[in-house]
Amino acid sequence: MGHLTQKDVQRIIKLVEGWPEQKLTWPLLVEACKEKLDISRARQSLMKLPAVNMAMKNRKVALKAPIEKAGWVNDIQKANERIEELTKNNRKLKSALQDMHALFLTWQANADMYGVSQSMLEQPVSQLQKRT
Numbered sequence: 562m563g564h565l566t567q568k569d570v571q572r573i574i575k576l577v578e579g580w581p582e583q584k585l586t587w588p589l590l591v592e593a594c595k596e597k598l599d600i601s602r603a604r605q606s607l608m609k610l611p612a613v614n615m616a617m618k619n620r621k622v623a624l625k626a627p628i629e630k631a632g633w634v635n636d637i638q639k640a641n642e643r644i645e646e647l648t649k650n651n652r653k654l655k656s657a658l659q660d661m662h663a664l665f666l667t668w669q670a671n672a673d674m675y676g677v678s679q680s681m682l683e684q685p686v687s688q689l690q691k692r693t
Contacts (some may be wrong), residue, residue, distance in 0.1 A: 567600070572598050585621055587648055636663040 565573075576593060577585070587604040594607070606614050622628040634640050672682060 565600070565610070569598070569600055570612060573600065573610075573613050574616045577613065577620050580620050580624070582669055585617070585619070585624060590617065649682065 573590075573594060574599060577590065582589075587608065590607060591602065591604050634643065634664060671677075
């Protein structure tokens with residue numbers, strides 16, 4: 562059991578930062594280092610590494626922080642109102658999409674009938690403005 566290299570320390574920090582479980586303790590970290598990284602060190606040895614110690618503190622704080630997703634509400638009434646509003650908005654958008662699709666089909670038929678090619682339809686607007 563020699564000294565830990567900088568690479569070993571970085572691997573330990575990466576293990577701590579990606580800790581998947583809610584509970585993180587030094588004994589659990591020591592065991593995980595043995596199993597996953599093949600690094601056998603005592604808790605005291607790991608604690609003396611400032612970067613590992615800081616990573617442990619930061620990860621513990623992150624694990625204890627409440628998990629709230631952006632846009633989520635705690636009040637069920639507000640959640641229901643938001644769902645209702647989003648549902649109405651979704652209906653409006655679906656209706657607008659149907660209208661645009663119908664208009665596209667009309668344009669497509671007219672373009673075909675009047676001999677407008679696909680390359681003509683795909684010309685950037687700036688080129689069309691120069692011609693007129």
